[in-house]
Amino acid sequence: MTAHQEDGAPAYEYRWALPSVLLGAAREGGRVRRSTRDWIVDTLMFLLACGLTFVSLLEIQDEPVPLQAIEQVVGALSCAAVWLRRRWPVGLAVVMMVLSSYLELPGGASIVALFTVAVHRPFKISGPLVLFSLITLAPYVWLRPQDGLERGWAAALGVALILTVLAWGIVVRARRQVIWSLRQQAEVAAEEARRSERERIAREMHDVLAHRISMLSLHAGALEFRPDAPAEEIARAAGAIRNNAHLALQDLREVIGVLRAVKPGEEGEEAEPVPERPQPTLADLPHLAEECRQAGMDVRLTLGVENAPEGLGRNLYRIVQEALTNARKHAGGAPVAVTVAGKRGMGVSVEVRNPLRVRHGLRIPGAGAGLIGLTERAELAGGRLEHGATPEGEFLVRAWLPWPVKTTREDA
Structure with missing residues (x-):
């Protein structure tokens, strides 16, 4: 401007x-x-x-x-x-x-x-x-002296004129200050919106890349510890590594393209259009579970929700995805039970359980921000999330997200 x-x-x-x-x-x-x-x-x-x-x-x-x-x-x-x-x-x-x-x-x-x-x-x-x-x-x-006007009246008129001009100028100045303040507030609000969007993208990429990289590590570990495996298993593991690496690079390209997007008209540059793939929903959970099974995980999925809004389904998908990633990191090989249940007006709950088992050998490193990010995601969606060890010796991730009777455009 x-x-x-x-x-x-x-x-x-x-x-x-x-x-x-x-x-x-x-x-x-x-x-x-x-x-x-x-x-x-x-x-x-x-x-x-x-x-x-x-x-x-x-x-x-x-x-x-x-x-x-x-x-x-x-x-x-x-x-x-x-x-x-x-x-x-x-x-x-x-x-x-x-x-x-x-x-x-x-x-x-x-x-x-x-x-x-x-x-x-x-x-x-x-x-x-x-x-x-x-x-x-x-x-x-x-x-x-003015003809037909006494000095007292002339002085009074002069004082009134000077004070009127001063008051007029102060009013104009105050109006400009208000306008400037509103514009500054609008700029701050726009900057806050951009920051929130970048944080949302960062959360999405953490969930996606953590899942992909953990899958890569799992398949690579299988190849390392079983060099004498049949050629078909080696080829299948290599194909999974290549596929997940390709998907990880594609996801990374998308987020870098968004973060480096140049504003229109800034320095005469135009942002390169970054194609966006369809976001996952609740209907993609069976595919996620099957992908984990192919990587050697024992995933048992119970899906009792259908036709959930896209926004709700995306949040549930990310919660399950991050919980499965944590299970691969810290309890490799242990069976994982995923249960999703709920209905419109009552909300949807998701539980991911796995036995507490420390993975021996090579351990996938983590930043410790996955569960924190899931908690923030659930709270931003108006829900809640809790996690921790249970008396039965399991690690539990439980989340509840609202599903209002009337679906808004944002949820859809």
Whole structure:
């Protein structure tokens, strides 16, 4: 997004440019880069100053000719100086107030300069400047009396005009601060959404790659400890290793493609489209169990749920997948019982049980984050997950996920 430029803020730094304008941190006399909106606003301010100066010409018709000439020259220069209000707002306002303490025609430019300071500088700067303006009003009221208007009324009108301009500028400044704050909140929310999506992808990839790599390790271990196995078993194990390696690389390519995706228009690059494969659902659990059996696991699956929503089925699939991966790591060869039961409106529960058996020999290393990730996944889905050893000498992973009566689009 292009920044709204004031007081020399760089055009490409919206995050910092706008606060410097609103909070008064911009450097006086900095380089100005006007946007189209800035040019329109500056033109309107210039025309306003010219209009007020033209109206004030009626007030100096009875003045001496030399004074009228000075008024006209100073008035024209004051209108032209309005174009410097973004670069030297405070300095311009001080000069205009000093000139308008006696002269009539710089008054229009003085009002524009005071409004500019009220909008682009904090009250600690605009407040003393308004006080200085009220001080310079006294000699003008005393030395330049108005026909048909007493000095007291003239002073009151001048004070009212100055305070009105200050209040108007403060309101505009406050509105810009609110808009900037809302935009910052929107940026933070968008960044949080991107971070959450990356965390979701990381959880998915942990579950998927842990499963694939554990399968690779299991088949490779079988080949290592049984070099004299029949050629058919060796070929079958090698084929499983190749297939799981291919799937692991494909999964890894997908997540890297998502994480490296370039925003449209950023540095003139376009993100390479990354094809997404269909996400697993509850209907894929029998295939997962069969895949584990082919790797030598004794998996007993009891599936008592049908037609579950895709979101619910995907979460259940990932829970079972990670639980089976843990069983392969820590209780290799032990039978694993997987039970999925539930119905709409009551929720779905899944239990994965296996005997506590420490695997001897080569052990598949783990980061210890699998069960933590499953707990987070269940909680994010509105459910719960517990795990640990049971008195019967088994390791149990039990999860419950809600299945509302009315399915939302996100669940579907």
